[in-house]
Amino acid sequence: MLQQYKHVLVAIDGSYESELAFQKAVAVTKRNGGELFLIHIVDTRAFNNVSSFDSAMVQQVADTAKETMEGYIEQAHKAGLDKVSYSIEYGAPKTIIARDIPKQKNIDLIMIGATGLNAVERLLIGSVTEYVTRNAKCDVLVVRTDLNNQPALSSTKRPKDKSAN
Numbered sequence: 388m389l390q391q392y393k394h395v396l397v398a399i400d401g402s403y404e405s406e407l408a409f410q411k412a413v414a415v416t417k418r419n420g421g422e423l424f425l426i427h428i429v430d431t432r433a434f435n436n437v438s439s440f441d442s443a444m445v446q447q448v449a450d451t452a453k454e455t456m457e458g459y460i461e462q463a464h465k466a467g468l469d470k471v472s473y474s475i476e477y478g479a480p481k482t483i484i485a486r487d488i489p490k491q492k493n494i495d496l497i498m499i500g501a502t503g504l505n506a507v508e509r510l511l512i513g514s515v516t517e518y519v520t521r522n523a524k525c526d527v528l529v530v531r532t533d534l535n536n537q538p539a540l541s542s543t544k545r546p547k548d549k550s551a552n
Contacts, residue, residue, distance in 0.1 A: 392496040392526070393421040398484050398515070399459060399473075400427065404500025407539050408530040409459055412498040413466050415528075422470035424492050425459055427452045428480040449475060481518040489525050497523055501531045501539065 397412035399405050409425070416423040429448055456473040463471040476483050488494065499516050520527045531539055 390526075391421075392416070392419050394424065394492060394494045395419075395421055395496045395498060396424050396426060396484070396488055396492065396494040397498045398428070398480070398500070398519075399425050399456065400480075400500070401455065402500055404530065404539055406500075407533055408498045408500045409462075410534055411528075411530050413463050413468055414534070415496070415498065416471075417466065417468050422472075423463060423468060424488070424494065425456055425471070425473035426484060426488055427456055427473070427475050428483050429475065429477045430480055431477050432479065480515045481522075484515065485519040485522040486524075489523060495525050497525060497527045499527065499529060501529055 392415060395412050395416045397405075397408050399409060412423055415421075429445070429452060452475045456475065460471055460473060474488070476488070484497065484499070489497065497519060499519055501516060516529055520529060533539055
């Protein structure tokens with residue numbers, strides 16, 4: 388029996404890896420005639436260490452996230468995907484991606500970039516991707532390659548835009 392993923396979730400964190408996950412999620416969702424749901428989580432733990440924490444900082448982060456997500460929505464529409472929406476959530480990315488949103492949105496596939504962190508960050512706070520793959524109740528596809536199935540470059544080696552030359 389052929390698996391048809393009808394409700395696909397992709398986590399967007401601004402990394403090159405999440406960009407690749409988005410691109411592949413658009414292709415999978417379009418091929419399956421499903422609905423794509425984009426999620427961006429503002430990790431509130433990052434604000435716990437800011438002594439002069441204020442709502443203006445949170446609003447700035449939220450505004451930037453909204454602008455980014457609307458750009459992804461536009462890209463998905465241009466690629467021919469009609470059913471696409473997004474949400475910006477606040478809290479711990481691990482549980483929101485692995486448990487909360489999949490339950491709320493009846494997600495049957497989570498697509499996530501291999502990593503958005505460096506080795507030290509993974510050691511200290513753990514990999515969101517690792518947590519999601521271990522704890523999600525639905526299928527999880529970890530994106531490690533680009534659309535040509537070539538290994539993803541690190542975020543510091545993002546391909547140059549050829550149109551800029």
